Amino acid sequence: MDPASTAAAISFTPSNTCTASSQWINARMYRCSILTPTAGTAITVTVGTSAKDAAGNPLPAAWSATFTVASTNDTTAPTIVSSTPANGTTPVTNGTPLVIQFSKPMDRGSVEAHLRIAVTGHFQWNAANTQVTYLPTQVYQPGLTLQWTADSSQDLSGNTIYEFPAMHELRGIGLGKQDLVVSAPQAVTLGTLGSRADALGMLLIGDDARNQGTDAFLSFDLSALPGAATSKAAVRQAYLILSRVGCEGSVANLGGTLLVEGIAAGSSIASADLSSSPLGVAYQAQNVCSGPDEIFIPVTEKIRADFSAVPTQGGITHFRLRFAQATNGDHVPDRLVLNWRRLLEEPKLRVVYETY
Ligand SMILES: [Ca+2]
Numbered sequence: 001m002d003p004a005s006t007a008a009a010i011s012f013t014p015s016n017t018c019t020a021s022s023q024w025i026n027a028r029m030y031r032c033s034i035l036t037p038t039a040g041t042a043i044t045v046t047v048g049t050s051a052k053d054a055a056g057n058p059l060p061a062a063w064s065a066t067f068t069v070a071s072t073n074d075t076t077a078p079t080i081v082s083s084t085p086a087n088g089t090t091p092v093t094n095g096t097p098l099v100i101q102f103s104k105p106m107d108r109g110s111v112e113a114h115l116r117i118a119v120t121g122h123f124q125w126n127a128a129n130t131q132v133t134y135l136p137t138q139v140y141q142p143g144l145t146l147q148w149t150a151d152s153s154q155d156l157s158g159n160t161i162y163e164f165p166a167m168h169e170l171r172g173i174g175l176g177k178q179d180l181v182v183s184a185p186q187a188v189t190l191g192t193l194g195s196r197a198d199a200l201g202m203l204l205i206g207d208d209a210r211n212q213g214t215d216a217f218l219s220f221d222l223s224a225l226p227g228a229a230t231s232k233a234a235v236r237q238a239y240l241i242l243s244r245v246g247c248e249g250s251v252a253n254l255g256g257t258l259l260v261e262g263i264a265a266g267s268s269i270a271s272a273d274l275s276s277s278p279l280g281v282a283y284q285a286q287n288v289c290s291g292p293d294e295i296f297i298p299v300t301e302k303i304r305a306d307f308s309a310v311p312t313q314g315g316i317t318h319f320r321l322r323f324a325q326a327t328n329g330d331h332v333p334d335r336l337v338l339n340w341r342r343l344l345e346e347p348k349l350r351v352v353y354e355t356y
Helices: 003-008 108-114 300-308
Strands: 010-013 023-026 029-031 042-047 063-068 080-084 098-102 121-125 131-136 145-148 168-171 176-183 202-207 216-221 233-248 258-262 279-285 294-298 316-323 334-339 348-355
Touching: 003 010, 003 029, 023 108, 029 108, 108 121, 108 131, 202 216, 202 316, 233 300, 258 294, 279 294, 279 300, 300 316, 300 348
Parallel strands: none
Antiparallel strands: 010 042, 023 029, 042 063, 080 098, 098 131, 121 131, 145 168, 176 348, 202 334, 216 316, 233 294, 233 334, 233 348, 258 279, 258 316
């Protein structure tokens, strides 16, 4: 609106006036502070058609409203009862609304004018004017720290919130979703006990004509994840992705279910690690010979655990892939054959993570 013509178009019955402490909150909102009337007085405020918008268009029709002055003198300062996410929350998922609960009904315009949030969004109020929800409408940049304050907001009687310290802080509200594909850096060939990658770039899991069983071992370097050194990243999802060439015989002879286990190992796998007990979360994949060629195995919990240990354990995460039974002794190969092509990142680990 045009400030001058709009302010001049405001009138009261009985007579009153917008005092010097009145102010424009924004281009659409004018706070008119009037001389204190007697309690119980009914006051009608009118905005006449001489009020113009910024382009000079007049108000098409006069507007008026009547209110009654309260009989009590409210001098209690409002406070913030609660806010969610809680102050200091890290990380905050992108798009999470900020909800602030006040101790008493608030002047919506005052709160919206004083709430300083460095992101785009809009406000929603409850009917009692005691709770405001700020709904962000933008996708934030990774790592954004959001600060907000409701300091100097006023209730319906003009009492002011005084906050010290005034700033609330939510870290990582702009979490960015990122994918990382880690190829297995160690194409370990460990004979019949360990991984066996053949000359054609294939990884064999199961038994062979000599009744020798072969497990596969995969190692991935999680220190490539940004934020690994400081742990300022959150793993949302992680998948082990295997590329199947085919199956020989029947892996049902070995139990049928592919077991995906963590093993204790340092920066590289040694023969002593090969038969160690499973460590942490273990996974099972069914139908590895009948489903799609790309085999997705969710391994989120293991990667979360190993990622949190990156700073102290060198960042390597290890998997053992095997069937429950090493061989069924029939001198016929029963095995899952996977691609082992480092240039094509097969197998690979996909980690969806967020930094803050
Ligand atoms: Ca066999």
